[in-house]
Amino acid sequence: MSALHASAASSAALRSFEAQWLAREADPLSPVREQAMQRLLELGLPTTREESWRYTNLRSLSAQSFVDAPRAPPGSIHPHASLALLGEEARVATLLVVNGYPVLPERMDLSINGIEISSLRELSRTDPISAQRFLTPLPEGEEMRWQLLNTALFVDGLYLRVRTRVATPLIILHLATADSAGRAAYPRTIIEASPSSSATIIEHHVQQGPETPLINSATQLLLERDADIEHYRVFATDQRTAHFDSLEIRQQRDSRCRQFTIALGGGLVRTSLAARLEQSGARSDCYSLLMGHEERHVDCVNVVRHAAPATLSRQTARAIASGTSRVIFNSKVVVEAGAAQADSRQSSRGLLLSPSAEIDSRPQLEIHTDEVKCAHGATTGRLDPNMLFYMLSRGIDRDTAQSLLVYAFLADVLTDMSVTEARTAIENALIAQLPDPQVLQKFR
């Protein structure tokens, strides 16, 4: 592998990523990987001087060096039952991915409930052209810098093809694990939905083991004509974890995507979403449920691009910050010149539960055509004292009243989740981080 020119703004972390890149074996994807690595080295790791990174300081992370989190020998990893999002009785299929390596049976034609599943390594061997097509970076490179890193360095990943209408949800359990510090994992998932197909796919990020690697995950969703996908990414690692997740969604004619981003774990979580409504009639509903707890730092950035006429997008974000946590939500809607009759709405609400917590929310609109319907609103505040007093005046104690109000605050997002079992599991996890979980549990 040829050496790449190092960027002027090179950091220890970037140099270690480059070293990982140089140590990779060549594979059919090397040209596109090299392009991604080059671009990343040019751009350097983000700094707070950049607008969309203003609140997330990577200085201490940049000073660290990382090596690959190892592939666990098959059969050596058994996730704790407590990490499962859903109990056995929910009867959904679960695929296990450890440090980015799918744990798949040795069968080529694996299919679960109508979803064809293969490893990306396999796909790059059998159909390198398709694989390269997916991995070619979009122009939003700067926003998607961690995706570039993932493209350069992922060794394996999952490729899913949804062919029909699939009723049973599929869970991808992304398990991160490390024996020592300074490891990095690069889970990559590509999901293609055939015309008129539908499915629900839940990506659930957890970790177990003595140390937790840096997680740099990336997912791409391609919805073909009239496809209907509900996708969840649930971040539920512990407070030591630094996690950078990139999600790219491309939607063709009349496709519908409902996407839930749920941050309820991790120490530093940065999520980015780039959705492109490429053909008319496409509809995107993005929900962000961001839970700042203790010292957690959650930074969520969404860019939805209307690139075709009569496309529709809805973004609903609910952020809660307690302790000394910080939650950032930036959303941007771009309506391109050809996208007449685009219809977009952004609603973002923040709830501060402690004086030391902070929420920064900024909706943006960039419109290059007339005849569009775009609305946005963002509010952040504390619990409504009138609501609180009303509940206190009914004899309900303060902790319970606050918890109920916080729970109510999240209801807008929770009620739109169509997978009841997942919703219940997510509710349970959220409630566990509220001021008075035991009491609240009784009233559900």
Next chain:
Amino acid sequence: MLKISDLSARVAGKEILKGINLEVKAGEVHAIMGPNGSGKSTLAQVLAGREDFEITGGSVTFEDRDLLALAPEERARAGLFLGFQYPVEIPGVNNVYLLKAALNAKRKAAGEAEVDAYEFLGLVKQKMKLMQMSETFLTRGVNEGFSGGEKKRNEVLQMLVLEPKLAILDETDSGLDIDALKVVATGVNSLRSPQHSIVLVTHYQRLLDYIVPDRVHVLSGGRILMSGDRSLALELERRGYDWVRESRVA
């Protein structure tokens, strides 16, 4: 039951209550009437423990306890209930959750076990029938999207489920048509007993045709200017509040 002595209170730096004296005995129904801005609602809210109101003097005892020393939730558990003039909408919190949480809080304070879920639902449904409310209200958010009249009925429903020793109903009659007024009055009257006291805060005499009070007080300018029996309300209706103020000056 309730004894208010020389109570003064400020709201946003402004003196609203200027020495209120009032005693309500067990089983009595009192009506507090008065023009807009006289301090009626402030009095109701101060008794319920609204924290942004500053008590500047006087005392209130409730069942021989210092009411002003109790937090709002403690007052409620001790048996005090405020029916809000403007009930708050709380989207996302079910009506039935709120009722159950409230009832269990009261029972816990009294050293009783939590209410049995089946019994609870039976009780609530029975009271809802009395208030002519559809059971669909149970699963809706608290007061969410309720009409003015529905909100007031919901307040009375909560009162009936909680069976407070002292219910203070702040303009529960305002905005009600005559049919709704009768329903609300039926609900309130069903709580009347030698153990339960009721304070009706109202602007109009009309409610008192249906809930006949033992005592009527006229509050104006932060003081009780006049007290009497039922006939005082009728006289007020005839002569207007100016009459009270003038006769006071005279």
